[in-house]
Amino acid sequence: MKLNDLAEKLSLRNLTLEIQIKESTCVSKGHASDLLSDVLANAPGGSVLVTIQVHMNVIAVAIHAGVASVIFASGMVPDQAVIEKAISEGLPLYTSKESTFDIAGQLYELGLRGGHG
């Protein structure tokens, strides 16, 4: 599924409008976790990460794990410095008022699967 379409279907707020997302950017995997050690170890490459973890390290860890985009759940919004770092790294960030559980459920319905799915 195209990342742009996914963001629209879930009514996500784009925190990194400066990033031009390529039309061809597609995602088929997802991961939900607030422990960045778990993200490093288990997030599938090219996946969408759903988290309430807004620490600066989320950007470095997401890049390292090859995560394609991060969705902050429960209305969490990271500091501007985190957003700027994401922009400089070309990592699209979104936020949603909905909980991790509900976002993950919607992603699943759209056909995304976890690392073992």
Added chain:
Amino acid sequence: MKRILADLHIHTALSPCASEEMIPQAIVRAAIRRGLEMIAICDHNTAGNTAAAEKAAGKDITVIAGMEITTAEDVHVLGLFPDVWVACTVSEKILKTLPEMQGSSKILGRQTLMNAEGQIIGMETKMLAASSAFRLSDSVNLIKRHRGIAVAAHLDRPSFSVISQLGMIPDDISFDAIEISGAAVASSRIQEFYSFGIPVLTSSDSHFLSDIGTCCTALEILEPTFNELVLALRGIAGRGCSVA
């Protein structure tokens, strides 16, 4: 210079997860029996029993007033302070940001404030098991502003450590030391912790009397005081620390 043994992470009965047997006098006695000359009292998000522990210790052993802050990211950070007064000043700021217990001590555990003799002088009403509103960087700054020592607690553990929560030590945080558990000391992972270039401590994180001194740090210092501990961590004038 002399070599002393220190266990710098011990909970009292004030921590909801610690045993009721962790009363100041009993902790001090157990520590002396195990050959320790310095201990630090570090309850979750409070320094409420540090005065009692210091009094119980008298001149027999040095008690450092500390606390184990749970940051907003669920990271445990130890703050070790020059004295009880400073520790309690920091503790007040942390406690203000915690939710009230509202009768959940049956599930979460009792939070007993004690005097040196171990008599109960009150119950902490804030939920000490909760995370404070202070983020990791704010917590470390708060500790340092109060001339404290900031330690990344149980860095090798899969929960509540900087690495478990944040994947790596953030660039903008400068810890004075990292703490690893006895299990990590005995494992091949120990080199991984030395590679951070930060002094490595090992402490028991005691929740029971029998835990005290099961692993500890050796300090090369002139006398067992807070100032000497600071100098040992910086390796000044022949002082130093090593896992024991």
